[in-house]
Amino acid sequence: MTRLHLGEFEQLLLLALAQLGPDASGIDVRELIERRTGRAISPGAIYTAMQRLERRGFVSADFGEPTPQRGGKRRRLYRLRAAGTRALAQSQSVLAEMGRGLRPKVSPR
């Protein structure tokens, strides 16, 4: 049973992945979200949410090469899957539908 509903944070992550293209790292996602929304997000929050999205089949993930910057640890690289794109589109349209007819300052642009 796959829920198609996405929470706000999940939508943020999927939107970021859509913006960044394949093989984006957690840090890239964090920086993009922080730059655009001003929201500070911890690596741990991204990691757990991404795991959830992986389990639901919206995102696929792989390990990259270890780098000295990371103390010899590997990066986790994320990629938006087709199911993820669908779920995102649906959530967005639900929001757009609910906002229809409202003044522009409330409705999503």
Add this chain to the structure above:
Amino acid sequence: MTQRPRPPRLPRALASLLLRGEAREVVVGDLDEEFARQIAAGAARRDARRRYWRQALASIASVNERGATRMVETAAARQPGNRSGAADGLLLDVRHALRVLSRTRGFTAVAVLSLAIGIGGNAAIFSVIRVLLLDQMAVRAPDELSLVYWSQPGKYSVSSMNSSGKTDPVTKLDVKSNVSYPIYEDIRRATPEGFQVAGFNFLRDVVVQYADQPALQAGGLLADGNFFPVVGPGMASGRPLSDADDVEGGTIAAVLSHAFWLRAFGGDPAVINKPIRLNGQPAVVVGVTAATFRGITNGGFFPVTDITVPLRAAPMLQPRWNVNGRSVLRSETQHWVRVIARSSVTADRAAAARAFAAAIAPHMAPQIKEYVGPPAAHLLPGGRGLDQTSDDTRRLLFVLMGVVGIVLLIACVNLASLMLARGVARQREMAVRRALGAGRGRLIRGLMIEGVLLAIGGGAGGLLLTFWARKTLTTLLTAGIGTAPLSRQPIEVSVDPGLIVATFGLSLIAAMLFSLLPALRLTRASSGTEMKHQVVGAPTPKLTIGRLLVAVQIGVSIPLVVGAILFLRTLSNLGSVDLGFDPKGIVFFQIDPSKVAPTPPEQSAIYQELQNRIAAIPGVSAVSMIENVLLGGLTSNTQVQVDGKDVRIAVNGVGPGFLETMGMRLIAGRAPGIQDRPGSPEVVALNETAAKTIFGSESPLGKTLKSFDRSYEIVGVINDSLYARQREPVKATMFPSALQRAGYGGNYIVLRTSVPAETLEAQLRRAVAEVHRDLPVPQVRSQVAQIQDSTIRERVFTEMLMLFGGFALLLACIGLHGVTSYSVARRTSEMGIRLALGAQRRQVLWLVQRQVIVLAVAGLAIGVPLAVMAAPLVGALLFGVAPTDYAAIAIAGAVMLIVATGAGLLPARRAARLDPLKALRTE
């Protein structure tokens, strides 16, 4: 090129510890990369570190929240129907405990915080005590080392350099550390089988010059060829000193300490075999000791060992020690060698001591006026090196240990009474759970898990506090050691893993214990009666133990409050002492021209040239010099002959312009001036106390003072001023001309200025470099900062007492508030009846407050005798106030009563505002 900044260690370790497997790799990697990116983008290191902290904690929280929930979910899925096995049940209990604790956030915060402060304070103070009083030197088998001391009955006169007397703990004899070089040679020859001895001593203020870099001042150690084989420190690089190095004359072989190698040579490995100059003499670096070896004093603090040179280089490096042109190596009256011995732990130390005493005897016999008996030698434990910790510091550390111990005790007691009170409130919950079939063991386990969780929180908080407290402790240490504000040295107090384990163990034991008691009590009654009680509204227990605990808490916090008041008064008394000079605007630094100019006229010329150049600096209104800076902790003394009697008198050489610079007054005659240079008749001024004690009401002007082979004409009397310490009364002091004493070593240049010392520093250093480029200037300081430093131990101690005393008070209030609220809740219906029957609200208020006051007075009854008993411990550290100062005790008692009444006021007002109808309905 600076090293790339590393991510902060503590949060990184926490994250690595608390995250598992893949999550650890990804999240810690992300944290590190984020940190690196921030630094690369030019963020301030401080900001990046702070961000790292925040992100790490947030990450741990979000990963573990998910993880914990999932674990519990899987556990529940595996065992449906709640018939769970022990392991899964434990998880459920943990989850339940977490939920309970997060529901009562105020309780949790108080419990965790009080444990954290109690544990953190203990760990921090203990880590200082360990470094200072317990740690052995980082050498091979330190237990095998002993320091050789000796004693000689009868009267004789020798000069001792950098010596330290000691009272032998076994024989209660006062013993000496130093022997002459001829004695040392005989001791070495007389060393019995199975023993090895080495000779050493400190050499203060060695001027080190390397290539064309500015000269540096370093702490030196003289060591003979046996020192390295006997003491056995490791070497980081190069070779140690050997017998072949310990020769008179020629190039001096020098071993650097690891810290000095880093500080002065940037850790350059190529420095081995490079030529340097020490006090102007040619020398060569032969090795660097291991980083762990920090010299031969405990903790390596004072005196600091930066550079080790052969013992026989002493006549060249310290010409002052030679008497009348005769090498100190051949003098029988100059005692300057300390002796350390190594032997197996089982070797016969008494026999060795007899052999050493026999070696000393023939040297001492001819020097003694009336022979009483032979000398004795003593071998005292030397594994910790020379113990230079002053008794005051030692006592202070133990008092602090006691203080933090009390705080931990209060924290535990507070936790216990909170848990008791809380437990009573949870009786109904327990009764329901038992009625539903929960076993007593399961309930106790649940309560204890809550205790353990609190302990883990408290322990972690305590660790954080320990890390943060290190800086304050370092200040306390730097200030508290010896009397050396002038040779201040950064001190490393490390927090070791053993301490961390002990800390957590301590908090676990405390919390388990204090959760077990209420747990046993709570689960004792059969479920039926408890439920019935609640339903019918019969009285709940009176919580006698809880009230007793609160009284104890108040009691033990009284001595802390009294102590804080005593030290506040001490500080204020010290601050209002009449110094006899005006410290504001005085800046000083030390200079020793004898290191670069051998003859007194040359040195005198350097001083005068320097005074002229400094006087020309804008903002400097007066300049002079002084042998020992005032309130610097050091005094010079001598003897003068008056009417055939020896009178001890303090000495302080002063330069021209001294009175104007220091803001002091002339009483009669004149002060030493520019005309009193080498070659002209020697003059002194006396202070009023000296003039009065030596000459009474006669005028001393024109009289002559004889001191050993010198005689001084008294040219003036100046006003009294304090010399070495604010705590000491004015000493009879004579002030000779520093220009005429130039050969005796360094002087301080003092100047009066309207400009801050820091602003002036560069100009002062330039002026010195222009006069002579190889003259080092160790430190430019202001007199005000110097005075503040001289009371830093008292100030740090006051702050700690106020901090811990305040905290103890706060905890006592929380406890008091807790039991009072509980009692109000318990007696709600009684109060309702009283109000309904016409009791005034004031009377109800008093009903509650009376209990509070009874508790506070009971606390005082415990606390005041405690304070009186503890007072002698700090007596020596106080100034101008008696340790059992009744005013202080009265103030502490009043503060306690006021604070207690305040803590009881909230529940009391709640009781007084009860609506009698509602109160009766709770029946």
